[in-house]
Amino acid sequence: MARTVFIDGAAGTTGLEIRERLHGRSEFDLVALDDARRKEPAARAEALNAADFAILCLxxxxxxxxxxxIEPGSRVRVIDASSAHRVAPGWxxxxxxxxxxxxxxxxARVSNPGCYSTGFIALLAPLVAAGLLPADWPYTCNAVSGYSGGGxxxxxxxxxxxxxxxxGYALGLGHKHVPEMQQCCGLAIPPIFSPAVIPAHRGxxxxxxxxxxxxxRAASAETLRFALTEFYAGSRIITMxxxxxxxxxxxxRSREPSDxxxxxxxxxxDGSQARLVALLDNLGKGASGAAVQSLNLxxxxxxxxxLRL
Structure with a gap:
């Protein structure tokens, strides 16, 4: 029997891309509200509580x-694509x-990682956890994204x-991805994060x-590369x-969608310096693709x- 999925916020960029990845799949039935009802709390509550899964693109x-x-005892399981619950207890x-x-x-409750933090965490978290890079270093992160992630x-x-x-933005150093970047990597100091947007739709x-x-206590670049290769060896989504x-x-600018x-x-x-770099689709593994990956599991x-691999 197909599972029902309600995408709350299905008209936004992330919601639309999730719908594309679920289109034609017999495992799921998508629950949709028409334009006249999709912002009504009562209609949303009914759809949320009646679904097997809800994905919040809000x-x-x-x-x-x-x-x-969501009513107490409701069977619905939630994936939140916003940043509201990324470091919240119980998620x-x-x-x-x-x-x-x-x-x-x-x-029962899953919070989707942020697009920028997905790359940062994928690179740094395994290396800090393995003791190959120090947890108490003042890390910096420079990143560029296509404009589609901005709504x-x-x-x-x-x-x-x-x-x-x-x-360039977040010049006040208070970007909402920083808490999850710090927490998931086990860092003693919040990283300095410098994001920017470029005139490309995605990437x-x-x-x-x-x-x-x-x-x-920092390992060599060769050791870092080997450690990441081993850590993601079983993944078809994250590769070296x-x-x-x-x-x-x-x-x-012509980049095709990818998860x-x-x-x-x-x-x-001379091995004295290194650059860890992640290349991804901000709408794929950075948003909709990650939500569908969690939904599948x-x-x-x-x-x-x-997924588009």
Missing amino acids: PDDAAREAVTL VFGFPELVGRDTVAQA KTLIERFEGDHDIAWR MVTEIPLPLAAMA GEEPLFGEILLR RMELFVFASA MAGLDETAG
Whole structure:
């Protein structure tokens, strides 16, 4: 029997991409509210409590409200794609490669990782946990993303103003991804995070520079690369990238949707410095693809079903 899935916020970018990944799949029946009812609390409450799974593709406050609409004893299991519950008690962080596939499969409440933090955590968390990089280092993270992750307003801004070449933001150092980046990597100090948006619809590069020679208890770049290769050896979604052609990584405006993520470790000739780099689709493993991966596991299915790999 097919499981019912209600996407609360199905008209947004993340919701639309989740629907695309579930389209035509016999394992799920999508529950939809028409435009006249999709913002009515009573209609949403009815759909939430009647579904087997609910995926919240909403702003943070609306996601919190949605959870309050779920009645005690309801069978619905929730995946929240907002940042409202990423470090909240009682919620499982929806990163199966790190928290465990069985943990996600058995969870009643799963919070989707943020797009930027997905790359940062994938690179750093296994290395800190293994003692190959120090937990008390003041890490920095530089990242660029396509504008589709910013929602309707930012999409309209970029597509309406073709003179924008680069948009740096979170200049007050309070980006909402930082708490999960710190917590999931077990860091003593919040990382300094410098995000930016570029005039491409999708795609993301996240980088962590490492001055290895100045870091006590830091392993060599070769050891870091080997450790990440071993850690993700069983994953069809997260892989180690090949040595890039011409020594460069490109984000193309014509990039096709993908739910994969590639990791790289680059090093200086003398080994004193390294750059950890993650390349992903901010709408794929960084959002909708991650939600569908968790949904698959929670439904007892292959985690890659419906994903674009």
